[in-house]
Amino acid sequence: METKGTRIGVVVRVRPLLSKELKANSLNNRIDINLAEKSITILSDQKQQKRFEFDEVFDEKTTQEHLYQKLKLDNLIKKVIEGYNATIFAYGPTGSGKTYTMEGYEHDKSMKPIIRDDGRLGLIPRIVKNLFDEIKKAPSHIEYTVYCTYVQIYKENIYDLLNPAQIKPPGLRLRWNQQEEFYVENLFMHPCYSANEVISHYNSGLKNRIISSHNANTSSSRSHSLLSLNIEAMDSETGSILTSKLQLVDLAGSEKVSQTGNEGAALKESIEINKALFTLRQVISTLASMRDGEASFVPYRDSKLTSLLKQSIGGNSYCLMIACIAPLDSFFEDNLSTLTYATKALCISNEPIRNIDPKTRVIKELRKEVKRLNSELLLANQQISMLTEIVNLDPKEQANKLKEVEKLPLKAENLVRIKMLRSNIESMPLSPTKLQSQTTYSKFSDAEFSDFTLTPEILSEKLYDSVKMIRELMNANKKLKDMVGDLNQQKRALEAENIQLQNENQDLQEKLEMFDSLVKKKPQDSKMNSEIWMLQKEREELIKRIEFLEKETRTQTTLPTNNKSEWGWKSKRTVLRGRKHPDTAKPFSLVVSDRNYEPRNSVGRVTPKSVYRPLSQDFQVDMSKQDAINTLSQILMKGMPY
Ligand SMILES: Nc1ncnc2c1ncn2[C@@H]1O[C@H](COP(=O)(O)OP(=O)(O)OP(=O)(O)O)[C@@H](O)[C@H]1O
Numbered sequence: 001m002e003t004k005g006t007r008i009g010v011v012v013r014v015r016p017l018l019s020k021e022l023k024a025n026s027l028n029n030r031i032d033i034n035l036a037e038k039s040i041t042i043l044s045d046q047k048q049q050k051r052f053e054f055d056e057v058f059d060e061k062t063t064q065e066h067l068y069q070k071l072k073l074d075n076l077i078k079k080v081i082e083g084y085n086a087t088i089f090a091y092g093p094t095g096s097g098k099t100y101t102m103e104g105y106e107h108d109k110s111m112k113p114i115i116r117d118d119g120r121l122g123l124i125p126r127i128v129k130n131l132f133d134e135i136k137k138a139p140s141h142i143e144y145t146v147y148c149t150y151v152q153i154y155k156e157n158i159y160d161l162l163n164p165a166q167i168k169p170p171g172l173r174l175r176w177n178q179q180e181e182f183y184v185e186n187l188f189m190h191p192c193y194s195a196n197e198v199i200s201h202y203n204s205g206l207k208n209r210i211i212s213s214h215n216a217n218t219s220s221s222r223s224h225s226l227l228s229l230n231i232e233a234m235d236s237e238t239g240s241i242l243t244s245k246l247q248l249v250d251l252a253g254s255e256k257v258s259q260t261g262n263e264g265a266a267l268k269e270s271i272e273i274n275k276a277l278f279t280l281r282q283v284i285s286t287l288a289s290m291r292d293g294e295a296s297f298v299p300y301r302d303s304k305l306t307s308l309l310k311q312s313i314g315g316n317s318y319c320l321m322i323a324c325i326a327p328l329d330s331f332f333e334d335n336l337s338t339l340t341y342a343t344k345a346l347c348i349s350n351e352p353i354r355n356i357d358p359k360t361r362v363i364k365e366l367r368k369e370v371k372r373l374n375s376e377l378l379l380a381n382q383q384i385s386m387l388t389e390i391v392n393l394d395p396k397e398q399a400n401k402l403k404e405v406e407k408l409p410l411k412a413e414n415l416v417r418i419k420m421l422r423s424n425i426e427s428m429p430l431s432p433t434k435l436q437s438q439t440t441y442s443k444f445s446d447a448e449f450s451d452f453t454l455t456p457e458i459l460s461e462k463l464y465d466s467v468k469m470i471r472e473l474m475n476a477n478k479k480l481k482d483m484v485g486d487l488n489q490q491k492r493a494l495e496a497e498n499i500q501l502q503n504e505n506q507d508l509q510e511k512l513e514m515f516d517s518l519v520k521k522k523p524q525d526s527k528m529n530s531e532i533w534m535l536q537k538e539r540e541e542l543i544k545r546i547e548f549l550e551k552e553t554r555t556q557t558t559l560p561t562n563n564k565s566e567w568g569w570k571s572k573r574t575v576l577r578g579r580k581h582p583d584t585a586k587p588f589s590l591v592v593s594d595r596n597y598e599p600r601n602s603v604g605r606v607t608p609k610s611v612y613r614p615l616s617q618d619f620q621v622d623m624s625k626q627d628a629i630n631t632l633s634q635i636l637m638k639g640m641p642y
Pocket residue numbers: 014015016018060092093094095096097098099100101217219220221222251252253254324
């Protein structure tokens with residue numbers, strides 16, 4: 001489908017009756033599709049008709065291949081490669097065919113997708129394949145990388161389907177960037193260089209999607225899923241970088257409790273799904289009712305889903321909405337609501353913009369300016385050389401030559417001057433022999449004639465005029481050259497800065513990759529990591545211990561000597577006492593004193609923060625004074641012996 005201008009494209013697909021519905025003879029008389037008119041008419045209980053028109057309507061016979069071709073998604077892919085963002089999202093009630101349309105895989109009894117490359121393949125695998133086919137056609141100096149991310153929003157939490165560590169609560173955080181866009185923090189972005197790589201990430205992510213069974217759908221998506229293909233195109237010739245994003249969104253379906261039969265946890269799930277879709281509908285309604293240029297509050301922030309779709313709906317992307325409906329009469333209300341909001345979406349305008357890196361844009365503009373000035377310069381040179389030639393010609397040839405100059409794309413003021421010069425030359429009298437044969441000559445009075453006589457004065461005046469003009473042109477030429485020089489200089493500076501930034505980026509990228517690989521290695525090397533950790537701990541303790549020892553060595557020098565008078569000890573025997581801290585079992589104090597434990601006679605009191613072994617109880621050891629000092633030194637050096 002051609003995206004018309006900037007309006008959101010809206011198509012409707014009606015799925016066929018499923019075999020179980022056929023078996024149950026489910027009623028399906030309320031939908032009338034007119035493919036030629038691209039319209040759908042639905043009939044209410046009271047036999048009231050409501051007709052809707054869309055960009056395209058697809059009936060139950062539409063195959064996946066036909067849908068892809070008819071939507072002309074190759075054109076959209078080309079836009080993405082040119083640097084525009086685009087979003088395709090499937091919307092509709094539960095069981096209406098959204099996942100079938102976007103993904104197309106069958107599911108086994110355990111709800112896991114059965115991945116087969118057959119006619120059932122949905123839009124996502126087809127788009128991925130064609131995107132890479134298109135990339136292959138690009139010139140060899142443009143290198144493309146497609147970064148793939150895949151998230152699901154389940155009960156207002158965002159999970160990274162491509163990161164097994166992030167598929168459980170609390171999920172990832174939503175952030176706001178400088179381009180006024182929401183983005184998911186810490187999301188795994190997988191660089192891919194082929195369609196198979198993207199598909200294999202997508203398939204592995206699909207297995208993490210939350211799917212369950214209820215009355216309306218045996219494999220119902222319980223989350224909104226967003227597959228993003230972030231395309232980066234690096235031009236090695238110009239150094240420019242172009243980025244764009246293609247978002248492929250499969251929404252969870254709106255659910256009527258009466259239809260799903262959900263209870264308990266499943267009912268809560270339904271309520272959460274409906275809440276996010278309610279916000280989406282509000283966003284659509286607000287945008288649809290806004291007049292051109294009118295500002296209005298759009299409640300994007302009210303749900304994670306609408307936050308992430310901000311640029312897609314009413315923003316800077318191309319956008320295609322595929323509204324899915326089921327043919328059953330029992331879906332009447334849901335179908336009516338889906339068609340109503342799809343119609344509203346038809347009124348929403350987007351403003352797709354090309355995402356050129358700002359530096360690239362400046363370089364491009366400068367290049368354009370240089371090109372323009374160069375062509376002006378070329379023209380000016382041409383004019384100058386023609387005018388220089390003219391000076392030596394006779395008047396008739398001068399006039400002819402000036403006619404040629406007039407045909408050049410001249411500036412208005414120069415054209416006027418050249419025309420004046422030519423008319424002056426043309427109105428000059430011809431040489432005497434020719435003049436006599438001119439009848440017009442007699443029209444001039446003597447006075448007039450004297451004005452046009454080709455006197456040396458007149459000639460020199462005309463020559464002076466021409467030379468003056470040539471000078472002016474040469475001056476203008478010089479100015480142009482200077483400007484070209486300046487612009488070239490600016491361009492070179494910007495290019496150099498660009499290269500430097502790219503190098504820095506590369507460095508950072510390499511560091512990040514190194515870090516990533518270390519992080520990835522962690523599980524295998526956990527033994528090694530824990531050893532490293534232990535060694536680091538040991539090292540820290542050693543440092544602490546050294547510090548302590550240094551400090552304590554200083555204290556030691558103040559330890560009393562074996563000098564009785566200084567100590568005032570009555571006995572030669574001493575006691576080493578250790579007091580345990582009442583709460584922490586760390587030694588509280590170590591004292592060497594006389595037997596009577598007179599604090600004033602203590603050798604020294606140590607309150608060791610870093611005495612290493614815990615003390616299970618107070619202790620007291622009798623020993624000689626020398627032994628006590630030695631033991632205390634031992635404790636300070638090696639730790640507690642008790
Ligand atoms: N065009 C189709 N042709 C054949 N079968 C279809 C088509 N569309 C849907 N189906 C089948 O209908 C059932 C419901 O479709 P699907 O799971 O895609 O619905 P859904 O809208 O994604 O539902 P939910 O919102 O609950 O996830 C599936 O069994 C699917 O295979």
